[in-house]
Amino acid sequence: MKFSTAVATALVCFSQLASAALEPGSLDRAVECNKKFGPLVFVLLEDEAVNAAIEDDIRGDLAKLGFEVEKRALSKADINVARQSGNFHFSITETWGTPYDPHSYASGWIDGNGGEGVFPAMKNFASPSSRNELLNMVADVLTYEDPRVLSTKWEDIHKYYHEQAVMMPLYGKRIPTLLNNRLVGYEAGFQQFDYPVHRLRVASGSTTATIAPGARTGLFKTVGTMNAHVYGPNEFFANNWVYEGLVGYGAGGKVVPSLAIAWEVNPNSIGGDDYKFTLRTGVKFHDGADWNCEVAKLNFDHILAGSLSTEKHGWFGVALYTDSWTCNAAFFCPQANSLLARIRSTVPTSKNSPSSALFE
Numbered sequence: 001m002k003f004s005t006a007v008a009t010a011l012v013c014f015s016q017l018a019s020a021a022l023e024p025g026s027l028d029r030a031v032e033c034n035k036k037f038g039p040l041v042f043v044l045l046e047d048e049a050v051n052a053a054i055e056d057d058i059r060g061d062l063a064k065l066g067f068e069v070e071k072r073a074l075s076k077a078d079i080n081v082a083r084q085s086g087n088f089h090f091s092i093t094e095t096w097g098t099p100y101d102p103h104s105y106a107s108g109w110i111d112g113n114g115g116e117g118v119f120p121a122m123k124n125f126a127s128p129s130s131r132n133e134l135l136n137m138v139a140d141v142l143t144y145e146d147p148r149v150l151s152t153k154w155e156d157i158h159k160y161y162h163e164q165a166v167m168m169p170l171y172g173k174r175i176p177t178l179l180n181n182r183l184v185g186y187e188a189g190f191q192q193f194d195y196p197v198h199r200l201r202v203a204s205g206s207t208t209a210t211i212a213p214g215a216r217t218g219l220f221k222t223v224g225t226m227n228a229h230v231y232g233p234n235e236f237f238a239n240n241w242v243y244e245g246l247v248g249y250g251a252g253g254k255v256v257p258s259l260a261i262a263w264e265v266n267p268n269s270i271g272g273d274d275y276k277f278t279l280r281t282g283v284k285f286h287d288g289a290d291w292n293c294e295v296a297k298l299n300f301d302h303i304l305a306g307s308l309s310t311e312k313h314g315w316f317g318v319a320l321y322t323d324s325w326t327c328n329a330a331f332f333c334p335q336a337n338s339l340l341a342r343i344r345s346t347v348p349t350s351k352n353s354p355s356s357a358l359f360e
Helices: 005-019 026-035 049-063 076-085 103-107 118-124 131-141 147-162 233-242 293-303 306-312
Strands: 039-045 068-074 247-249 255-257 260-267 273-279 322-327 338-343
Touching: 039 049, 039 076, 049 068, 068 076, 076 118, 103 131, 118 131, 131 147, 255 260, 293 306, 293 322
Parallel strands: 039 068
Antiparallel strands: 247 255, 260 273, 273 338, 322 338
C-alpha cells in the first residue's frame, strides 16, 4: 500500500486516537479532524476482484474514522499513468512474480517507469529516510551475486521500505493452476505467465483441452502479435509455447541450458565481461530451416535495434549495455556452432564499466 502526503498527514489524527483510545471523546475528535482532508483517491485495477475486496474493507474501516475514500477503478494503462504521476492517495502494489522478484521489480523503481507507482510514492518518505537512499540501496544490491549477501541486503531494503508504507514482501506473487482431473502430468512453469501445456496428458475423455490462462486482471482475450522480440503478459504465455531462448529458467530461478548448451563468462579489456555461448546443433524451425549461429545473431540485431532496445527492453538492463554481438565464424560449422556478444555492465551505477558477451 502506498500513501500520499495528504494521507500521511491525515493518519496523524488517527494516531492521536490510538494513543488516547481510553479518553472520552477521542473518537469524535479524530473523526472531526479527518473530515477536513476531503476525498482520498484509491486507484485500483478494474475487474480485479481481490483488489476491489481489499479496497472495500479499507474504505469501510476508514469511514468509521471520518475518512472519505473515493474509489477509482482504472484500466492497466490508466492506472500506470496515475501511479507514475503520483495522482493517487492509496494504491495496492504487486510484485512481478518469478523470476523477476525481487531484482527486476525493485530496479524498476529507479527511473519511475516500473508501472507500480513506487517512485512517486517514495517522495513522501519521512526524514531521515529518503527515496534517494533507498534507490542507492537497490542499485548496490544489484552488484552482488553471493546468495547470503543478497539475502541480507534485500531484507534491509524491505525493512527500510516497510517502515514507510505497508508493502507485500519482495517475493510475493504466485500463479495457481486449476486442472480438470481427466488431465494429468502438468507441472507449473518457473516464471510468471509460463504455462507449459506440452506436459499435459489426457487420462480420459476428449483429447481436446480448453486452456484459460490467467492475466493480471482476468483471463487473456488474445495472444498478441506472437512477436518474440516484443512482449506483454499475453505474449509471454503464447510465445513460451512456440519459441525457445538461448537459456531458460529452472526451479528457484536457476538459469538452465536451452538453445545454448553451455556458456562461459570472462573479464574483457573494456571493464566488463565477455559471454560466450555454445549453441545447440541440429535444431530446425517448423518449416525445416536450420536454426544456427547466424539466426541467433539476427535475433540480437532485431532486439537491440534502435529505440526497441531502450524503450521496450531497457528495463532489464542488458539492452542498454550491450556493445556488440557477433557470430564466431571460426566455430561456425555443424559440429561447433558459436556466437559472441559483447555486453557492458548492467548495473545502473556503473554505466562506464562495459562488459561483453560471446555466443559460439
